[in-house]
Amino acid sequence: MLPFLAILVSWALIASLCAGDPKRRRALRTTGGQTPATRRLIAAAACLPGLLCLAAGDPAAFLIWLGGSGLAGWATALWFNRAAAPR
Amino acid sequence: MIHLSKEKTKLMVAVHGWSGILLGLLLYAVVLTGTAAVFAEEVGIWSAGHVRTTSAFARPLDSAIRDLAAHTPERFHEGVNLFEMGDHDLGVYFHRDEMAGGRPITRGVYYRIDAEGRLASAQRGTDEEIFGPSNDDALKTFLVDTHVRLHLPNPWGLLLTGILGLAMLVAAISGLLIHRHLLKDIFTLRRSANPVLVDRDRHSVAGTWSLPFAFVLAFTGSFFSFYGTVGVPIVAMAAFGGDVGALNETVYGNPGKADPRPAPVGNLDRIMADATRRAGGVPTFVGIEKFGRADAEITSYHQPAAGDLEPATLLYRGATGQFERVKPAIGTRASAGGSLVGIMAPMHFGNFAGLLSKAVWFALGFAMCYVSLTGFRLWLVRRRGEARSLDWLDRTVTTVAVGLPVALIASAVAFIIAMPEGTAVFWTPAAFVIASAAVIAGAALMRSPAAFERALWLAMAIGMLILPPLRLALGGPGWAAAIDAGQPIIPALDLAFLAAGGWLTWRTKPRRAVTSEPLATLMPAE
Numbered sequence: 001m002l003p004f005l006a007i008l009v010s011w012a013l014i015a016s017l018c019a020g021d022p023k024r025r026r027a028l029r030t031t032g033g034q035t036p037a038t039r040r041l042i043a044a045a046a047c048l049p050g051l052l053c054l055a056a057g058d059p060a061a062f063l064i065w066l067g068g069s070g071l072a073g074w075a076t077a078l079w080f081n082r083a084a085a086p087r
Numbered sequence: 088m089i090h091l092s093k094e095k096t097k098l099m100v101a102v103h104g105w106s107g108i109l110l111g112l113l114l115y116a117v118v119l120t121g122t123a124a125v126f127a128e129e130v131g132i133w134s135a136g137h138v139r140t141t142s143a144f145a146r147p148l149d150s151a152i153r154d155l156a157a158h159t160p161e162r163f164h165e166g167v168n169l170f171e172m173g174d175h176d177l178g179v180y181f182h183r184d185e186m187a188g189g190r191p192i193t194r195g196v197y198y199r200i201d202a203e204g205r206l207a208s209a210q211r212g213t214d215e216e217i218f219g220p221s222n223d224d225a226l227k228t229f230l231v232d233t234h235v236r237l238h239l240p241n242p243w244g245l246l247l248t249g250i251l252g253l254a255m256l257v258a259a260i261s262g263l264l265i266h267r268h269l270l271k272d273i274f275t276l277r278r279s280a281n282p283v284l285v286d287r288d289r290h291s292v293a294g295t296w297s298l299p300f301a302f303v304l305a306f307t308g309s310f311f312s313f314y315g316t317v318g319v320p321i322v323a324m325a326a327f328g329g330d331v332g333a334l335n336e337t338v339y340g341n342p343g344k345a346d347p348r349p350a351p352v353g354n355l356d357r358i359m360a361d362a363t364r365r366a367g368g369v370p371t372f373v374g375i376e377k378f379g380r381a382d383a384e385i386t387s388y389h390q391p392a393a394g395d396l397e398p399a400t401l402l403y404r405g406a407t408g409q410f411e412r413v414k415p416a417i418g419t420r421a422s423a424g425g426s427l428v429g430i431m432a433p434m435h436f437g438n439f440a441g442l443l444s445k446a447v448w449f450a451l452g453f454a455m456c457y458v459s460l461t462g463f464r465l466w467l468v469r470r471r472g473e474a475r476s477l478d479w480l481d482r483t484v485t486t487v488a489v490g491l492p493v494a495l496i497a498s499a500v501a502f503i504i505a506m507p508e509g510t511a512v513f514w515t516p517a518a519f520v521i522a523s524a525a526v527i528a529g530a531a532l533m534r535s536p537a538a539f540e541r542a543l544w545l546a547m548a549i550g551m552l553i554l555p556p557l558r559l560a561l562g563g564p565g566w567a568a569a570i571d572a573g574q575p576i577i578p579a580l581d582l583a584f585l586a587a588g589g590w591l592t593w594r595t596k597p598r599r600a601v602t603s604e605p606l607a608t609l610m611p612a613e
Contacts (some may be wrong), residue, residue: 003440003443006588007560008109012467017195017274018274018481021272021274021275023272023274023275024274024275024276027275027277027280028152036532047330056392057398058394059394059395059442060391060393060394060396060439060440060465061394061440063434063444064440064443066299066300066446067300067444067447067448067450067451068447070296070297070298070451070454071296071297071447071450071451071454073273073296074292074293074297074454076274076291077274077275077276077292077296078276080274080412081274081276081277081278085441
């Protein structure tokens with residue numbers, strides 16, 4: 001349950017990072033996006049669930065979180081750009 | 088990120104590209120089969136229709152081992168290995184260590200006891216003669232052997248896969264160094280830019296997100312390949328005068344005073360129950376040294392406990408059955424090095440937290456395949472329009488990238504058909520070779536790259552779609568029976584094959600606006 005929750009929380013924050021990513025938005029010719037300070041804050045928050053797994057003395061959950069978050073990030077990048085791809 | 092000078096960046100790009108191009112297709116084969124091998128146990132259960140769920144170590148085994156010992160020549164009582172075979176049968180191998188041509192081997196008698204406690208088979212010989220693939224695990228063994236040593240003889244196969252692991256490390260490190268905006272580009276996937284940028288984005292985004300695991304999998308994979316082939320002989324030569332047996336005894340043995348007096352072994356059922364309680368799960372392997380002697384020792388090996396990464400190893404006194412200590416992976420006392428060695432296997436196989444960790448590792452393996460292939464595409468797209476045509480390499484990439492999974496599916500189909508006839512050991516690899524030859528012939532004969540690629544995807548889709556009904560038609564357990572027996576993995580894999588086959592069929596159906604460009608090779612990940 002712990003790794004599931006950790007991945008879900010991180011995934012939500014990664015999705016927020018992706019949605020507000022200035023470079024991605026520029027590539028789609030849209031303006032706006034998060035400021036660097038906001039992005040650093042969200043990125044740090046996205047790492048917190050993994051650190052909590054370690055602090056809880058559960059290295060297995062940490063590794064699952066690390067792998068799961070990587071996959072979640074990749075899937076998010078694919079999804080956001082798929083939705084925006086020209087038809 | 089890390090800033091290199093222009094010349095160094097150019098050099099790193101060349102190292103990254105050429106290490107990938109020269110070894111990339113072999114690396115892809117190793118990674119793809121490794122990805123499938125993450126679920127090797129489950130594939131074994133599904134393909135052979137194994138429905139038992141009670142471990143051989145959870146059943147009484149003490150009296151059976153004593154009976155077998157009474158019928159086995161005493162010279163083979165030097166060591167007794169206990170392990171599971173097939174559908175939770177118990178394998179018992181009475182043996183002694185020998186040297187053959189300068190190599191350490193074991194020779195002895197191997198017994199297989201079925202779930203009802205009956206002797207199913209007995210075989211005498213060396214470990215190499217006895218422990219080949221068997222009819223009901225031929226598919227699983229084929230998958231694992233392809234991943235571990237590409238079916239090359241020892242030690243060459245292991246050396247090659249070790250070199251491939253190092254190439255993956257080189258590619259990961261050079262990729263990290265040449266990508267100046269690693270974090271800035273982590274969500275950027277341009278779809279309507281020029282083909283070089285599109286392929287570059289695909290490669291770098293997938294590569295960045297999976298970078299930590301590229302290091303982990305490449306390092307641990309190389310460790311396993313070089314451990315026995317290079318590491319052990321070198322250390323044995325440097326510190327033990329080339330005596331591998333002495334090295335093993337020092338590193339893994341249990342030092343103590345020899346006591347060759349005869350003494351009956353302690354109650355094995357009681358030891359198994361105690362080990363299960365202490366480690367939080369049944370053993371996966373048990374070794375008894377000096378069986379029937381006063382200085383006998385019993386070691387039980389277990390999967391990591393919940394929340395842990397390091398597998399548990401427990402040591403018992405053989406004659407009394409008394410628990411002695413938790414044994415580190417190397418040496419006699421816990422150490423950082425021992426723990427590191429201990430976590431290598433779980434980190435590589437992803438089997439430390441059941442199906443969840445395996446599913447994550449499987450997906451990460453898939454990401455590695457995607458990174459390898461997008462790297463190839465990028466390399467080719469960058470060179471499109473150069474004087475020398477690289478169409479042959481483009482087609483080779485398609486042949487391996489899509490043809491390899493087609494051949495693996497063909498070997499699974501052959502296994503399902505041949506296993507009831509008892510000929511799966513032959514037909515599983517034979518079908519792989521036949522399918523590979525057919526794919527290569529198709530690559531040579533079909534003129535249109537798009538048609539060739541579509542044919543391969545369709546072949547894969549059809550193969551996946553026919554696997555579940557074929558398994559059921561040839562006597563495999565039905566979904567209700569499997570779920571009743573506590574093996575939901577059987578219907579789960581059936582459904583996975585049907586879903587993947589259905590999706591591939593839908594994805595490859597001809598579209599109205601078909602261009603002359605081949606299909607995007609990497610569509611499963613998209």
